Amino acid sequence: MSSIVRPAVSVNVRPAAEEESRPERTATIAADRLNFYYGAKRALHDITLGIQPHVVTAFIGPSGCGKSTFLRTLNRMNDIIPGTRVEGRVAIDGQNIYAPGVDVVDLRRRVGMVFQKSNPFPKSIFDNVAYGLRINDMVRTTSDLAARVEESLRQAALWDEVKDRLHESALALSGGQQQRLCIARALAVRPAILLMDEPASALDPIATQRIEELIYDLKRSYTIVIVTHNMQQAARVSDDTAFFWLGRLVEFDRTDRIFTAPAEKLTEDYVTGRFG
């Protein structure tokens, strides 16, 4: 049990990924001794890890291990929960997002988020995607707006299914389509990073496969961080995997290493299902 209390300091720097051409919207994320508290309860302990640009990083671990909490610290989504407190630092492209004076609205535009349960607005498909563009005043003309909506829906692999009914209610879409719509909505404001919190856990296997294919396509343009309970999904979609346990980062390495030869016994026990 000694590995439980030992902070995973030595294993948190992932080996360099194979060099390949990295297109636009590059971003790196670096957490440094990050602690997070819900009131008096400490939910994250000294998390230090660096996330590479244009790779998919998966966070795995049992319920309550802190993986979703950590994900939400990356765009300060926890700020809206009363009584929470952060110590340490999260830098995106070298800039500490917890520094005084950081524009949180702008941060969340650069770091988009997709949630477990798809949450389209009760508006048309078009208006859902256009929403962020309009409130952020990001386009000048209606033709620009239409072009950006189309671009986002294409990126989310939804365009062909909805192009003839853009002005129908988003709530009429299937669960899988609604989730892709939410991804399109997140992509419309051109973030650099996409955070996904169990994006396929409520979907059937076919819809899940579409989301997974989408994640694979999107990593060319975005840095993606995904929280998942489904270890096979983490193994399939991610390049790097971080394993959390009781609010600590136990191991962070290439996904193939985590699932074939993890360094930590605790990781081994978790990925082979011998937990608890």
Next chain:
Amino acid sequence: MERVVRHFQEELEALQGRLLEMGGLAEERVRAAVEGLVTRNAATVDRVLYGDEPINRLHIEIDERSVKLLALHQPMAADLRAIVAAVKINTDLERVGDLAVNIAEAARRYVVHPPVKKLIDIPRMGGIAQAMLRDALDAFVRGDVALARQVLNADDQLDGLKTQIFRELLTYMLQDPSTVEPSLDLILVSRHLERIGDHATNVAEDVIFMVSAQDVRHGSST
């Protein structure tokens, strides 16, 4: 979750049990083939020649069990390595069974000639090859990396003996051409025993991979 893991664990243990059964059969057949050759006992040799069926059956069953475990349980980490190792060890043990048949075939031909010489090094090779197989399988059962490494080291002895046998028989063949045919069969037997050692080595390498995730093949240590 725990019930599912127990189910998987039972299936994995059954798979490993079958592998051990197969290893025991292969080892026994190597022993019998060499004994049949040394004692010139045709009945013992024939038992090896015509008794390959149980190993072949296990060969297929182990592959089927492995594929089923991979498909239904999608194992990870140590469990994944255990099944990948089982599939590879299965192939090696089946080849050992085939090599025992090859030794029996050579023995069948050899016993129709007068003995070329008293056989000393061939039974020694047989003993070393069997010990390597046994140790590799023990290492597999116990997850014993140190024992598996000993198997890797033992391989050099077999290679040395094979070369020694060849040199010695060459002198007999040069002196008396009537010994060429039986000598060639003995050289073949030494070659088969050396190959059995190579398969035992493969098994030991798979055990090291299974236990420690280290790939030690071809001098690599990742």
